Amino acid sequence: MLSIVKGPYLQNPTGHTMTVMWETSYPAISRVDVLHAERIHSGHQGNYKQPVDLFGTFAEESPTRIHQITVEDLEPGTTYYYKVYSQHESDEIESDFYMFKTAAGQGKPFSFTVTSETGGYSGFDSSGGHINQRIFSLMKQYRPDIALFIGDIVNDGKNEEDWNKYFFDPGRDFLVNTPLYSCLGNHEDNASWYYDLFAFPEPKNFYAFHYGDVHFICLDSTDLIRKEDYPHSSGGMSPGNAQYDFLVRELSSSVSKWKIVFFHYPPYVSGGYQVEDLRQLCPVLEKYGVDLVLNSHTIVYERSHPVTEGKVDYDNGIVYVVVGGAGAMPNWLLPKREWHTSQSLAVPHFLQVIVTENRLEIRAIDDDGRLFDQLLIRKNAEGEKDYI
Structure with missing residues (x-):
């Protein structure tokens, strides 16, 4: 049964890119879906962000167990949602939604x-x-x-x-x-x-x-x-x-x-x-x-x-x-x-x-x-x- 055995986890943040990695139990073809995050108001619970429209899909070219996909063309200092998806033969698995934030620019705390x-x-x-x-x-x-x-x-x-x-x-x-x-x-x-x-x-x-x-x-x-x-x-x-x-x-x-x-x-x-x-x-x-x-x-x-x-x-x-x-x-x-x-x-x-x-x-x-x-x-x- 296909499963995610490591991750997902994040690497090499820049103002415009983020690398997402994870490992699956079998070689699989994989992709990362990235969504814009929109700040909404929820009354007494305050402000939080939720995923809205799809920013882009980024895929690997061939099956592998350790997956490394770089998401590109992002905005600096911006929060996005992402989820990973892998498929091995007829078996497939996807992660929950997680968040990442692109790197701070010069002069930014x-x-x-x-x-x-x-x-x-x-x-x-x-x-x-x-x-x-x-x-x-x-x-x-x-x-x-x-x-x-x-x-x-x-x-x-x-x-x-x-x-x-x-x-x-x-x-x-x-x-x-x-x-x-x-x-x-x-x-x-x-x-x-x-x-x-x-x-x-x-x-x-x-x-x-x-x-x-x-x-x-x-x-x-x-x-x-x-x-x-x-x-x-x-x-x-x-x-x-x-x-x-x-x-x-x-x-x-x-x-x-x-x-x-x-x-x-x-x-x-x-x-x-x-x-x-x-x-x-x-x-x-x-x-x-x-x-x-x-x-x-x-x-x-x-x-x-x-x-x-x-x-x-x-x-x-x-x-x-x-x-x-x-x-x-x-x-x-x-x-x-x-x-x-x-x-x-x-x-x-x-x-x-x-x-x-x-x-x-x-x-x-x-x-x-x-x-x-x-x-x-x-x-x-x-x-x-x-x-x-």
Whole structure:
């Protein structure tokens, strides 16, 4: 019997396109129907949107199990309804209606959430609860425009079942209307499923994209620090390395107000599994004015002071945040904090980040919905920063 086994879920939002992906139990010919959303009034229940006339139908050319269809010619910052349809021989299936919103343009405020470690330990806590389900549910309540996952979203990336167990099943209600980006963690193990299931910009293990006034850059730290050499550098963080050269090109040409880089292994954390060799990237990040670096791997929350050249710098430093997300390992924290640590706590959590033209507000929220840390970075027209 034909069924949808993953998704649908959203990828690569721009002002004029959205990519819809899903997986079916058998190869099927498939399409996405997109409808305009009309705001109507419903008395005491207030305003809401409902699907009205058909905007367009977008189809694949041949049967496949993993479906990837890009919807085009959309209007920026606009909400649409969509549903997916698949047919295998005489069997067919269609989804419910879901909503997506096209990307915000330059100068437009938006928000995003960040978490990680939905795989492995974070799938089940000691009392039998599902930490990752609670985190997904809370992120949905904050209605972010996009979501970042900083690796280890599964326990074993080469095990097909893990992708549903730890990520697509617990995250289903969130991912149907929130475009996601992720980086490779060590638990993904550079598995082919990562490349098959996501439509990130090529080559997928490192890439960049723009949203609003932010230039996001994803790196693959599991390639820079390879398994056989961990925790030491594999010798790639210098000119001539594909990722290093990519990073320099992206940053040197960037005209965005804010620059955010994310990768799995943390160069700064006062806990186990700090990977200091990744500080070889810091001179490049500092030279081109990166504002925020997001990491994971150590399953805790930790925010650094603004740092430049290995020192605290409250004029123009980079803030490093370890978002060990959907899990917590208190015994991974060192007995005392290191010099670079501003705030640290071992609780399951996610970040809500709110971006405006001159403000970047970072809020850390635990799996009970409590705010436990926040930072506001303000930037004037000359690029000078205040950290509050």
